Amino acid sequence: MIIKARIFRSSKRHFDCQREDTKEIVETTALATLLKEEHLVVGDWVMISPPPQGGEEWKIESTLERKNSIFRNIPREQKKKVIASNIDVMLVVVSAGKPSYKRGLIDRYLVRSDYWNIPAYVIFNKMDLHDPTEFDINFECNRLKWLDAQSFEVSAEDTTYSPKYLSKGFKELKQELKGKTAILLGHSGVGKSKLITSLTDGKVELLSGELGKVGKGAHTTTWAELIDAENFTLIDSPGIRSMSLSDLTKEELLLGFSDINQWSAKCRFSSSCTHEENSKGCYFQNLDVGNRDTELILSRLDSYKKILEEVSNIPDWLKKP
Ligand SMILES: Nc1nc2c(ncn2[C@@H]2O[C@H](COP(=O)(O)OP(=O)(O)OP(=O)(O)O)[C@@H](O)[C@H]2O)c(=O)[nH]1
Ligand SMILES: [Mg+2]
Ligand SMILES: [Zn+2]
Missing domain, CATH: 3.40.50.300 (P-loop containing nucleotide triphosphate hydrolases)
Incomplete structure (x- = not known):
């Protein structure tokens, strides 16, 4: 008998899994060979087999492909x-x-x-x-x-x-x-x-x-x-002290800020504008002050710049997979 289950809790070799059929939580261990190949995490779907007679622990036989x-x-x-x-x-x-x-x-x-x-x-x-x-x-x-x-x-x-x-x-x-x-x-x-x-x-x-x-x-x-x-x-999940994005390249970061990307196109020197106070013809520096939309746009620019600085600390070529 092999049953589909999902990892609910994990600690080194031991996992609490929820059976898909009965929703019951069972204790499982994974074969050392499996653990060598895969780092099992909570949320993973796995196939488990029942404990041997007299035993209590189910065994994780294999893992299913992750959606994400x-x-x-x-x-x-x-x-x-x-x-x-x-x-x-x-x-x-x-x-x-x-x-x-x-x-x-x-x-x-x-x-x-x-x-x-x-x-x-x-x-x-x-x-x-x-x-x-x-x-x-x-x-x-x-x-x-x-x-x-x-x-x-x-x-x-x-x-x-x-x-x-x-x-x-x-x-x-x-x-x-x-x-x-x-x-x-x-x-x-x-x-x-x-x-x-x-x-x-x-x-x-x-x-x-x-x-x-x-x-x-x-x-x-x-x-x-x-x-x-x-x-x-x-x-x-545990609270994070800081949420690092330093693994992203500048290009990837800009993909996550599509609004900044669009606004930047309106800067006179769009491909090189750094959107600083003294940047000539910068879209961001010429917005109407005291306007709610301006406040919103500048708040996004502020976030973008802070993250860009962090992302720039490591050269992009080091981040290629
Ligand atoms: N007044 C008030 N207190 C809250 C509320 N939600 C949580 N707290 C309190 O805030 C404190 C922290 O809550 P936790 O649920 O432990 O916070 P957490 O995000 O799980 O923290 P970590 O596990 O450390 O990442 C506890 O003292 C809670 O009782 C809320 O809506 N109002
Ligand atoms: Mg908590
Ligand atoms: Zn600009």
Whole structure:
């Protein structure tokens, strides 16, 4: 008997897999020869065979081809570490309270989303703590709409705080997630683990960490793991300190900023313009000030320039596969 199953948790040679037929979680090990050839990650589909008589552990016989996979780029080692596979949507979680909102991180994830060809939803969590003088959420949501990314406003923590639009945020999100595998990504402490508790109506309690004195997360989650939320599958993942894009070439980066690419064509010296204050005939430097569209365009340029600097630190020829 050979059964199809999916890796929900992994540690070195041992894997908790969910059987596709009964949805039961079983313990498995993989043959050393298989592990030598393949780095198994959560989200992988595998074929497993039952334990020998008296035994408890199933055996992973083979793996099925991945639809896609996501990785963490480790610039120091110029390495990519695959962390999960077969993902339908990335949930980019940001905090609308503490830790403070980071727009740049969203733009980084949108580049990855484009590169991986996996859609991204942006989740504004901790709306119960949101102080409108800190940042204008309407501007941010419009900006995302304009970038073709859906956004949702929710609060994972306080169930007593449920103005209509917050529960609406959850309802819409759950609707959108139906039948999908979604990975939660974002800084430590933004509430990824807490959100999973809310999205499973409290059925799944994960370890959540208090924020430290400076309002940053404590890196509570240390491994990626899958969670069966009945109508959809969620992957909790550890918070990242920074989301490196240094593996991309300048060309690849520009592909992920198609808006910048189009605007740049309007600069007088479009092929060489660096869009600095003193750049002659630069489209960006000649926009009407005090206009909302200008603010949006310049916010994108700001993100682009920051990432371009990082990408330029390593010469492109070193990045060819
Ligand atoms: N007020 C409020 N607190 C929240 C909300 N969501 C999460 N928190 C709190 O924020 C802290 C961090 O939440 P976690 O779920 O551990 O954050 P995480 O993103 O999983 O963090 P790492 O696992 O470290 O990456 C916890 O103390 C949560 O109780 C929210 O919507 N509102
Ligand atoms: Mg966590
Ligand atoms: Zn320019």
